[in-house]
Amino acid sequence: MSRLMLGRTLERICKAVLLLCLVHFLIMMILYFDVYSQRFDIFSRFNNGRGANNSRGAHHYYYNFSSGRPNTTFASYLATADHLLPSTKPEANHTPPTPKPLPPCPEVPLGLVGRLLIEFSSQITLERVQRENPNVTEGGKYTPPDCRPKQKVAIIIPFRHRDNHLKYWLHYLHPVLRRQKIDYGIYIINQLGEDTFNRAKLLNVGYTEAIKDAEYNCFIFSDVDLIPMDDRNLYHCYDQPRHFAIAMDKFGFRLPYAGYFGGVSGLSKKQFLKINGFPNEYWGWGGEDDDIYNRITLNGMKVSRPDVRIGRYRMIKHERDKHNEPNPQRFSKIQNTKNTMRKDGISSLMYRVVSIKKYPLYTNISVEIGKPPPRPLKG
Structure with missing residues (x-):
C-alpha cells in the first residue's frame, strides 16, 4: 500500500x-x-x-x-x-535642388569706382581685351551672374573704317558695363561701300537687327570714338529718353546747346517706336541728332541727363571721315521734322544685310543702305 x-x-x-x-x-x-x-x-x-510579381521591372x-x-x-x-530585401526607409531624393532665384540688381551697383582715367596712347589689341573680359560671351554679350537686371540692353554703334577706335571702345566699355550689372549685347553696324555715310539710318538698322537676335527692351546708341569718364553714368534706359554724353572734352566739358542730343543716347523700345525711330534721310555729317531731339519733344517726352560731373566723355581725336561731309540740307530738314517724322523712320527703313559675324567681343553686321538722292540743282 x-x-x-x-x-x-x-x-x-x-x-x-x-x-x-x-x-x-x-x-x-x-x-x-x-x-x-x-x-x-x-x-x-x-x-x-511576392504580390508584386506583375509589376514591370520588379525584382x-x-x-x-x-x-x-x-x-x-x-x-x-x-x-x-x-x-x-528592399528597405522600408524612404529613399534619398537625388533630384538636384532648385536654384534660388537671383535678387534684383541694385539701382546703383556697389562695384562702381567713379571717375576713370582714360588715355589713348597705349596699344590695344582685341586679344588683350578678350583676356581682360573672360565672362563676355560670343557676340559681345554679358549677363550678371549674381543678380537679375530689370532691362536687356542692346548697344548699337554706327561704323565704318574705325577699327582702332573700336579697340579702345571695347577696352574701356566692357569693364564699365560689367561693373554696372548691365545685361547687354554689342552690335557694330558697318556701312559697306564708300557712299555718303548715314549715321541715323545705321542706328535704325541696329535696332531692327538687335531685336531679331534677342528680346531687348533698351537701346543705347553710341559713337565709337566716345568713352565715358565715369562709370556712375549708368548705361540703361530711363523714364524719359536719355542723353548720356553731355560734357565732352571737345566742347570743354559743357553742353554745347540746350537741344543737343549727340554722341551717346538711350531710348526704351516703347520710346523708340513712339518717335518712329530715327530719320533715314540725313546723309552726311550733322542734323540727325537735332531731328531726334525734335521727335522726342513733339511726342510729349523730355530728355533726361546725368549730372554734368558724371556725364563727362573723352573723344578719340581723328580727322573727319571721307564721304561724311557736312550735310547742306540739315537745317531745312530739322525745321521740317513735324511733317516728316511719321513717314521717315523705322517704318520706312530699307537696307540689305550682307553678313552677320559674331566675334568674342561684339557682333558685326555689315549692311548696304543705299545712296543719297540726287540734290536739286541750285537756281
Whole structure:
C-alpha cells in the first residue's frame, strides 16, 4: 500500500514539473517573439514582394531554407535578409535642388569706382581685351551672374573704317558695363561701300537687327570714338529718353546747346517706336541728332541727363571721315521734322544685310543702305 501511494506521489510531482516546464517554455516563447518582433516583420515584406510579381521591372528574391549549407539557421537567414530585401526607409531624393532665384540688381551697383582715367596712347589689341573680359560671351554679350537686371540692353554703334577706335571702345566699355550689372549685347553696324555715310539710318538698322537676335527692351546708341569718364553714368534706359554724353572734352566739358542730343543716347523700345525711330534721310555729317531731339519733344517726352560731373566723355581725336561731309540740307530738314517724322523712320527703313559675324567681343553686321538722292540743282 505504501508503494502505491509513493508511485502516485511521484506521478503527481512529474506532472507538476512538466506543467511548470510547459509554462516556462510558453513564457520564453512570448518573450522571444516580443524581443524579435522587428525581425519577423520580414515575412510581411517578403509576402508583399511576392504580390508584386506583375509589376514591370520588379525584382524578386527566392530563398532556400534547406540549402544544406553548414550551420545554416533561420536566425542567420534573418541576419542576411535585411541586406537582400528592399528597405522600408524612404529613399534619398537625388533630384538636384532648385536654384534660388537671383535678387534684383541694385539701382546703383556697389562695384562702381567713379571717375576713370582714360588715355589713348597705349596699344590695344582685341586679344588683350578678350583676356581682360573672360565672362563676355560670343557676340559681345554679358549677363550678371549674381543678380537679375530689370532691362536687356542692346548697344548699337554706327561704323565704318574705325577699327582702332573700336579697340579702345571695347577696352574701356566692357569693364564699365560689367561693373554696372548691365545685361547687354554689342552690335557694330558697318556701312559697306564708300557712299555718303548715314549715321541715323545705321542706328535704325541696329535696332531692327538687335531685336531679331534677342528680346531687348533698351537701346543705347553710341559713337565709337566716345568713352565715358565715369562709370556712375549708368548705361540703361530711363523714364524719359536719355542723353548720356553731355560734357565732352571737345566742347570743354559743357553742353554745347540746350537741344543737343549727340554722341551717346538711350531710348526704351516703347520710346523708340513712339518717335518712329530715327530719320533715314540725313546723309552726311550733322542734323540727325537735332531731328531726334525734335521727335522726342513733339511726342510729349523730355530728355533726361546725368549730372554734368558724371556725364563727362573723352573723344578719340581723328580727322573727319571721307564721304561724311557736312550735310547742306540739315537745317531745312530739322525745321521740317513735324511733317516728316511719321513717314521717315523705322517704318520706312530699307537696307540689305550682307553678313552677320559674331566675334568674342561684339557682333558685326555689315549692311548696304543705299545712296543719297540726287540734290536739286541750285537756281
